[in-house]
Amino acid sequence: MASALRASRGLRSMGRVAAGPARCSFKYTSVRALANSSSAEASFLPDEPVGPKVVTPIPGPKSQEHIAELNKVFDTRSLNMLANYQKSYGNYISDPDGNVLLDVYAQIASIPVGYNNPALLEAAKSDQMISSLINRPALGNFPSHDWASILETGILRVAPKGLNQVFTAMAGSDANETAYKAAFMWKKQQERGGPDVEFTEQEMTSTMVNQKPGSPDMSIMSFKTAFHGRLFGSLSTTRSKPIxxxxxxxxxxxxxxFPNLKYPLEEHVEENAAEEKRCLEEAEHIIKNYHNPVAAVVVEPIQSEGGDNHASPAFFQGLREITRRNNVLLIVDEVQTGVGATGKFWAHDHWNLQDPPDIVTFSKKAQTAGYYFGNPELRPNKPYRQFNTWMGDPARAILFRAIIGEIERLNLVEHTANVGDYLYGEIDKLARQYPEKFQNLRGKGQGTFIAFDNPKRDEFLLKAKSLGINIGGSGASAVRLRPMLIFQKHHADILLDGFEKLAKSV
Amino acid sequence: MASALRASRGLRSMGRVAAGPARCSFKYTSVRALANSSSAEASFLPDEPVGPKVVTPIPGPKSQEHIAELNKVFDTRSLNMLANYQKSYGNYISDPDGNVLLDVYAQIASIPVGYNNPALLEAAKSDQMISSLINRPALGNFPSHDWASILETGILRVAPKGLNQVFTAMAGSDANETAYKAAFMWKKQQERGGPDVEFTEQEMTSTMVNQKPGSPDMSIMSFKTAFHGRLFGSLSTTRSKPIxxxxxxxxxxxxxxFPNLKYPLEEHVEENAAEEKRCLEEAEHIIKNYHNPVAAVVVEPIQSEGGDNHASPAFFQGLREITRRNNVLLIVDEVQTGVGATGKFWAHDHWNLQDPPDIVTFSKKAQTAGYYFGNPELRPNKPYRQFNTWMGDPARAILFRAIIGEIERLNLVEHTANVGDYLYGEIDKLARQYPEKFQNLRGKGQGTFIAFDNPKRDEFLLKAKSLGINIGGSGASAVRLRPMLIFQKHHADILLDGFEKLAKSV
Structure with missing residues (x-):
């Protein structure tokens, strides 16, 4: 296949060409796609480019000008690639130099149904959206007459099983932090003897100087290599990287x-089960003994920023039992895993819990944020305890509703499960051929939420860009795939062609 | 004037009428406005209602239905009034029952240029806005080619004097928290010996378990009765109310x-100067001696949620000197005071500082959020230290640009200074007539950022609604006025008529 790839006319478009007035505009077709007929597959978005196109080094000269201008006023040191979103479409991100890349990073896993998706375009032009944009309400004080309907037909339409309430927020960090606040208020209320027991004078005076008992020494337990955000409370539960x-x-x-599983899973069944048992025992020990009492445990279904670390449904079932038994809440952070990418709408749907999580947080692909809950005791006992001026953004909630509509119309969750199976299977073949380059392949049966380790990860990602593919990393050495939900077999084939090329050269 | 008010045909519309099919739709004209000819003044928004209209008790029957539906899924206990934003216009907020209220609370001080402002409507329909809505970027990694231009023509066009950089955020809380993070990183870098000194192994391992030296015991000093937000870091600086x-x-x-000034200011000059001196001495003592070293001081130009507590320019000049002398940052929280309401674009413009604040945070009327800074050392020494997925929202930044355009077009900052002077003068007259009802009137020369204390504040606010006026409170007993920047003399007259009526009945 290698020589076939090299001979492919299309593949020339994936190599770097010298900067300058770009004239090459031929279309790319994956050899793999031709071989297995997925090139005949229709795109969900018919006007999508047929493949990537790289016409300058990235960043090209125009991008460099924009970056230099931006850098005067805005820190650009974490800049990955400058984009032109008006020219991006579907799975493809464009830049000002005319480069068009297959985007399997998708704004750090946060674009659900493609750039310039027509259904979202329509929602963005609607009167309701425009009113929400220009008349932004303080939702806790002055909600609009249609806020209940926006919630019920949107955010709550996809509420996780067993959870029927929502507190809306702005992004992943404050979704998690408001969830933690709900947990602390719930736990202290139990200790106090219920919702009708008034705060003591001592609690009220001590909290004004940030001291206990009013500001208690309680805690949220998180897992090693977890990521839950970067504000002060969420960062205290984040354990991914020192930086x-x-x-x-x-x-x-x-x-x-957190369980450190060995791959391939089927070759390490007993070892991995023992590892998960060890972690569960440690969890229960901490919950029972930590000097700052634990109000809640927060966990990602798949640790994402921390390197795509997985655990089995049995581990999470065990965690649910332990938290329930010890009367602490289980908060499932679905900020990165939620909204379809794992082949279920919520990644924790894979666990088949009889007793649902107490709280599930969301953001990213939802394009809005917040936390779901079901237990009415998680509404604090008095108004204004869980409150802020905006409490989310109806404009973004309306967009999520349109995203949900598109997911349903195109059956994108099941689709993602299927294309994920195909992609995983093909990478698995590559991993057998190039075991050093695709280590610890993980995400089987988890939709397109797939990752592997590569010893030269950063070089791998950089070179992928020159091949017309935008990919992200996570943890120390993981290549993480986060395609959109409209990622199809023919896109997978382009990605796989690139992987094969990278396996040979990096 | 009282009997004239009662005789006014218009005023009947301000009283509660029985619920039921509302037939009354006559127009309201303030007697005060007729008396001083401000009724002839043209509205900035020509189609604005001429006055409030109250046709049912608030909430009326339709609102009650919506609230009951909303309450099933969303906590409504802090709900003040259900709104219909499609039917709201300019300074007037409408509800589903047909009530139309003059809104001098404006979504907790966050609506700048009126509901359904035509210029914002146009911005909301623009291609750039629509692209920003449906192609939301991870701004730190993949900014759009026009992000520099959006910043320069918008957020940075109104940057406070001396500050030319911005870190964009989502709302007031995370604007403040990211500013605090910048302060901690700056302070530790100084202690470490500069940007090129690497972190130690001990710092890197200790921070992963939330312990010093990597996670240092440093602090942000704030003021009693301050409000800076409700996430864990910002809440640690908030000292407004136990709840x-x-x-x-x-x-x-x-x-x-924080200085506890006595009013009227001109009668307590020496006393107030001594109080401010005492507070400054206390500030310096804390900065020099607090057991968790202070990296920054955060202060509001006018403590807003805490009850509209003012201090003089001399106090803030002193605070700037003390923070500079002790090498800690001065963070000015302009979340509520910024964007024109005090008769200057930024409230701290009133201080005439030669040495600008190190950081100024903004949100609310900007409809977007973040912090300004000027010193390049406030960019952390490595990428990804100050970072998150979205880092703000370009859609909201585009809206701020349109707001700035409208402020400039209508000269709304100077306008607000003038109408504020008028409003303050008239309330001052009422305060002389009804001293018990308008205590500690404050905000002279501060635009429309005016407040007073009323011993029956909550009843005052509630009854104002039945008179067609939506007003907010703050602190224990303050009535705080937060009209929009398009609030004009004829609106002030309607408000003043209402105040006079309230003074007699509450």
Whole structure:
């Protein structure tokens, strides 16, 4: 296949060409796609480019000009690629130099149904959207007459099983932090003896100086290599990398080992089961003994920023049992895993829990954020305890409703399960051929939420761009795939062609 | 004037009438406005209602139905009034029952240029807005080619004097928290010996378990009765009311007395100067001695949620000197005071500082959020230290640009200074007539950012609604006025008529 690939006319478009007035505009077709007829597959978005096109080094000269201008006023050191979104479409991101890349990173896993998706375009032009944009309400004080309907036909239409309430927020960090606040208020209320027991004078005076008992020494337990956000409370539960945390004061909250599974899973069944058992025992030990009492455990279904670390449904079932038994809440952080990418709408749907999580947080692909809950006791006992001026953004909630509509119309969750199976299977073949380059392949049966380790990960990602593919990393050495839900077999074939080329050269 | 008011045909519309099919739709004209010819003044928005209209008790029957539906899925206990934003216009907020209220609360001080402002409508329909809505970027990684231009023609066009950089955020809380993070990183970098000194192994391992030295015991000093937000870091600097803080773990950070000025100011000159001196001495003592070293001081130009507490320019000049002398940052929280309401674009413009604040945070009327800074050392020394997925929202930044355009077109900052002077003068007259009802009138020369205390504040606010006026409170007993920037003399007259009526009945 290698020589076939090299001979492919299309593949020339994936190599870097010298900068300058770009004239090449031929179309790309994956050899793999031709071979297995998925090139005949229709795109969900008919006007999508047929393949990537790389006409300059990235960043090209025009991008460099924009970056230099931007850098005067805005830190650009984490800039990955400058984009032209008006010219991006579907799975393809464009830049000002005319480069068009297959985007399997998707704004850090946050574009659900493609750039310039026509259904979202229509929603964005609607009167309701425009009113929400220009008349932004303080939702807790002055909700609009249609806010209940926006919630019921949108955010709550896809509420996780067993959860029927929502507190809306702005992004993943504050979704998690408001969930933590709900957990602390719930736990203290139990200790106090119920919702009708008034705060003591001592609680009210001590909290004004940030001291206990009013500001209690309680904690949220998180897991090693977890990521839950970067504000002060969420960052105290984030354990992914020092660079995220250095120099920022943190709460004395506990961390528990997360299972360190060995791959391939089928060759390490007993070892992995023992590892998960060990972690569950550690979790229960911390919950029972940590000096700052634990109000809740927060966990990602798949640790995403931390390197795509998975655990089995049995582990999460065990965690649910332990948290229930010890009367602490289980908060499932679905900020990155939610909204279809794992082949279920919510990744925790894979666990088949009889007793649902207490709280599920969401953001990213929802394009809005917040937390779901079901237990009415998680509404604090008095108004204004869980409150802020905007409490989310109806404009973004309306967009999520349109996203949900598109997911349903195109059956994108089932689709993603299927294309994920195909993609996983093909990478697995590559991994057998190039075992050093595709280590610890993970995400089987988890839709397109797939990752592997590569010893030269950063070079791998950089070179992928020159081949017309935008991919992200996570953790120390993981290549993480986060395609959109409209990622199809023919896109997978382009990605796989690129992987094969990278396996040979990086 | 009282009998004239009662005789006014218009005023009947301000009283509660029985619920039921509303037939009354006559127009309201303030007697005060007729008397001083401001009724002839043209509205900035020509199609604005001429006055409030109250046709049912609030909430009326239709609102009650919507509230009951909303309450099933969303906590409504802090609900003030259900709104129909499609039918609201300019300074007037409407509800589903046909009530139309003059809105001098404006979504907790966050609507700048009126409901359904035509210029914002146009911006909301623009291609750039629509693209920003449906192609939401991860701004730190993949900014759009026009992001520099959106910043320069919008957020940065109104940057406070001396500050030319911005970090964009989502709302007031995370604007403040990211500013605090910048302060901690700056302070630790100084201690470490500059941007090129690498983190130690001990710092990197200790921060992963939330312990020093990697997660240092440093602090942000705030002031008593301050409000800076409700996430864990911002809440640790908020000192307004116990209900905001109870049961939520907090950092051991210090608070300093804020001047408790006596009114009228001109009768307490020496006393107030002594009070400000005392507070400044306390501030310096805390900065020099607090056991968790202070990296920054955060202060509101006017403490807003805490009850509209003012201090003089001399106090803030002193605070700038003290923070500079002690090498800690001065963060000015302009979330509520910014964007014109005080008769200057930024409230701290009133201070005439030669040495600008290190950081100024903004949100609310900007409809987007973030922090300004000027010192390049406030960019952390490495990428990804100050970072998150979305880092703000270009759609909201585009809206701020349109707001700025409207402020410039209508000269709304100077206008607000003038109408504020008029409003203050007239309330001052009422205060002389009804001293018990308008205590501690404050905000002279501060645009429409005016407040007073009323011993029956909550009843005052409630009854104002039945008179067709939506007003907010703050602190324990303050009535705070937060009209929009398009609030004009004829609106002021309607408000003043209402105040006079309230003074007699509450």
């Amino acid at each position: 995220h945390k250095l120099d920022i004061p943190a709460f004395d909250w506990p961390q528990c080992s | 905001h803080k109870l049961d939520i773990p907090a950092f051991d950070w210090p608070q300093c007395s």
